[in-house]
Amino acid sequence: MKQYSKITKYALMATLAFSMSCNDQLDLQPISQETADNAYSTASQIEAALTGVYESFQSSQYYAWDHIIFQDTRSDNTYAGGDNTEIFEFDNIDVNTTNSRVMSAWSSIYNAISKANLVIERAPLVSEGISDERKQQIVGEALFLRAYHYYNLVKYFGGVPLHTEFISSTDPSETRKSRNTVAEVYAQIINDLNEAANYLPDTYGSDDSVNKARATKGAVNALLTKVYAQMPNPDYNAVLTHANAVINSPAGYTLLSNYDELFDGNHQNNSESILEVQYLGGTEGNWAPQMHLPPSLSGDTWRKFTTPSQDLVNAFDNEGDVVRKNAAILFETVSWVDEYWGNTPGSSIPFAYKWRNAGSWASDDNEYIFRLADIILLKAEAQNELGQISDAATTVNQIRARVELPDLTAAETASQDAMRAAILKERRLELAMESKRWDDLVRYGVVVQTMNNITDIDLRTGQPVNYGMTENDILLPIPQNEINRNPNLTQNPGY
Structure with a gap:
């Protein structure tokens, strides 16, 4: 099976037929078997390589589906259902080091990073048929994508090896890296995003099926909003700054008046959307x-x-x-x-x-990477953490008004702690099954308490389910296959 996205139509900027394998192995062999020295030396070739970076969203099992399992099924939002024992491991918060879904996520995300590294290195060297402005945009898009992939890795695994250069060697000194610290990974993410912001436009024109398919300044600021909130020592002044940059963007992001239209399949790339994974259906569909x-x-x-x-x-x-x-x-x-x-x-x-x-x-339903309501609620979170409780309530009420709910009560806005709980609840209801819940519980420091307080009853036995979560369960295990291949990797505690 092969899948493509609207990015193929618009990002190539040339009539180049280019396809990528749907497996998780790097598939960026030099076009027409060119040598490494002259591969990706023309505009069409580097545009094709950039398309390959975006294509990772469709070809990766993690980005297509498992992100729901990692976030909603592992939390209190959904049960595993079905009969897949590896998904049950996420539901039961008892993930094995040999779980193939963990390995698939690790490998496919690193595969996408490798593709991004290639583009970052090669784009500045292209001299045929491309402007300096477009070369900078291509680098900016690849930097954003690399940052987004590392953001997902550091949330799930903690410190991970940083690869910021394309690896063409099999030399163990290059391929077998030790884990960087969490702080180092977040620093790299922020550096990539700050550089990307210098190169990327607010929009690429008037076609939203392009603007919502590609990295923009709005997408950069949305990711920076999330990064500064999610890192171990949040910087809520920075969260507020970047959230406001999204909200006030010249791209004109606005909430849809009808919440249901976000998901009905008839309003793709809408005004609330900041970035979406694009699907066309058929052979280019979403499974x-x-x-x-x-x-x-x-x-x-x-x-x-x-x-x-x-x-x-x-x-x-x-x-x-x-x-x-x-x-x-x-x-x-x-x-x-x-x-x-x-x-x-x-x-x-x-x-x-x-x-x-x-x-x-083979659905043509897109999937949101970022949408405005998420960023607005992160703004409220930042306002509350900075002591601006009344402002935070006003911001949350904006989200509630759309779905015909009354303003937060006096009790919910009486203190910073009460407001914090109200925002967490609002995020759950607004973003349910959009791959946000686990991150929110971790960021608020309540994931262990929340999961151990759930009163689920197994109707087969009539007994309550005991999740027995500990702090060690917050991170996923480093895949055992990776540790076997790279003796410099260490396992996360508890596995």
């Missing part, structure tokens, strides 16, 4: 929606993955949040037995509903 949609929409009858949890449904109901619940979750009667929602066939169970067009494994 992920088939994994979670109910039989009436998927056209099949097998048990699906990532079933919304009792705890998440209760959170919507307790808030009276009908709009976002109906946009995120669809209940349907099924023929199989579900251990959390009905221990008999014919039970009504919830399905994830934010990507709604299965397309027989």
Whole structure:
């Protein structure tokens, strides 16, 4: 199977036919078997190489689907569902060092970093048919993408080896690096993003299917907002600065008035979107929606993955949040037995509903990387942490008003701690099943407490589920295969 994106149509800027393998091995062999010395020396070749960097979003199992498992299934938002033992490991917070999904994420993300490194190195050397401005933009796009990939690695694994040059050698001194510290990885991410900001435009013109498909200043500031919040010692002044840069961007990001339109498949690349993974359907389609949609929409009858949890449904109901619940979750009667929602066939169970067009494994539903509401709520978080509690409440109420909810109560805004809890709750309801929940719980320092306080009941036994989470479970294990190949790697504590 091969997948392509709208970035193929627009980023090439040439009539070059270029395809990438869907596996996780680096597939950037010199075009037409050219030698390494003259490969990627023309405009069309370097544009094709950049397209290969973007294509990693579609070809990586992590970016297509497993990001939901890593974030929502591992947290209190969804159950594993289905029958995949490795997904159950995430649901049970008991991930094995040999879990192939962990290995796949590690390898595919590093594969994408390698592609970005090649572009960063080669683009400045191109002399044929390209302007200096475009060369700088290409470098900026690749720097952004490298930063985004390292951001995901450092969140999941802690300190990881930093590779900032394209590796063409098999010399162990180059390939077998030790882990850098978490601080060093975040410093590299910030450096890459600051440099990228110097090269990237606010928009590439009037076509939003281009502007939302490629790295822009808005995307850089969105990622910097998240980086400065998520790092071990958050810089909330920087969070506020970069959030405001997104909110006030000349790109004109605005909240959609209708929350449901974010996910109905008819409003791709909308005004709220900052960056999306692009899918065209068919041979260039998104297979992920088939994994979670109910039989009436998927056209099949097998048990699906990532079933919304009792705890998440209760959170919507307790808030009276009908709009976002109906946009995120669809209940349907099924023929199989579900251990959390009905221990008999014919039970009504919830399905994830934010990507709604299965397309027989070839959906044209895009996936958001960044959207404005996420950044607005991070602004509220920064305001609260900086002691601006009233301003934070006003910012959160902007998000609540869209979904017909009243302003936060006096109790919810009475103190910094109360406001912190209100923002965390709002983020859960706004961003459910958008791969944000685990990060939020970790950032707020409540992930262990939250997971161990869940009162899930296994209906097969009538017994509560004991997640037994510890601090060591916050990070995923370094894949054992990588440690076997690289003796300089050390394992995370507890594995």
